[in-house]
Amino acid sequence: MVDKVLLSASLANVKDTVDLAVQKGLGVEVMAFAYPHILDGDWQATVTEYKALLADVPGELTLHGPFMDMVSGSPDPRINAVCMTRYSAAIRIAAELGAKQIVFHANFIGSLHNDFYREGWHERNVQFWPSVADYAHEYGVTLLLENMWEFDPTIIGNLLRDVNHPHLRACFDVGHAHLFSKPEYHWSYWLDVMHPWIDEIHMNNNNGILDEHHGFDWDQGVLNYHDVLAEIRRLCPDADMVLEMDSVDDMRDSLHYFQLGEAAWRSS
Secondary structure, three states, X not given: OOOEEEEEEOOOOHHHHHHHHHHHOOEEEEOHHHOHHHHOOOHHHHHHHHHHHHOOOOOOEEEEOOOOOOOOOOOOHHHHHHHHHHHHHHHHHHHHHOOOEEEEEOOOOOOOOOHHHHHHHHHHHHHHHHHXXXXXXXXXXXXXXXOOOOOOOHHHHHHHHHHOOOOXXXXXXXXXHHHHOOOOOOHHHHHHHHOOOEEEEEEOEOOOOOOOXXXXXXXXXXXXXXXXXXXXXXXXXOOEEEEOOOOHHHHXXXXXXXXXXXXXXXXX
């Protein structure tokens, strides 16, 4: 079985990332349209530029959506309106680029463990996301909620269960689950809870303290990706596996962990 591997293309490394994806027969997740200065600038010119840049990518294209200061399901309707504006713009851009999935953060404030906050957050987000997912459906795009500060996988899992929309699914970030979860909730527990909704997985290594995006074999890394990938293949064999790493060299050096197609190894 061949793994579905994508490379995360930041503003700083997009050309080198695309070159590696083309060389190895992989997909690309585009980060550019996550940033306010792109969305508030000449974004149409950026879309045109990226269309040309991504034209030869042989694998899937996905998009990371806006995440800075987004608070979906806010008690303040004006904040929700800002989120809706950002998200709807990103959905239209994803469709224009030919990306079938777009990642948004779930935006739970992880330092708040009060029951009343969690219950209110859940109720507000159950109301917030269906209309966004309906809008995404119109454009042929599926939304993926990514765990960031959430300390318990059921925060997102229960939301997806209750919204129950085919265009609202999950992106599981292995590093975030390790860093920000309650100590008793191992990353494998997150995978076990969330796998019914997981369509994409973000992967990198960190030192257990900071959310840094290093390669799998980083000498200070605390995650064993032989174990991680074994569980992913067991529970989520069809999920997109995105190498969300800052360095293109780290992405290249981590590819030996994956079961890739023949084209990848012919180019080695």
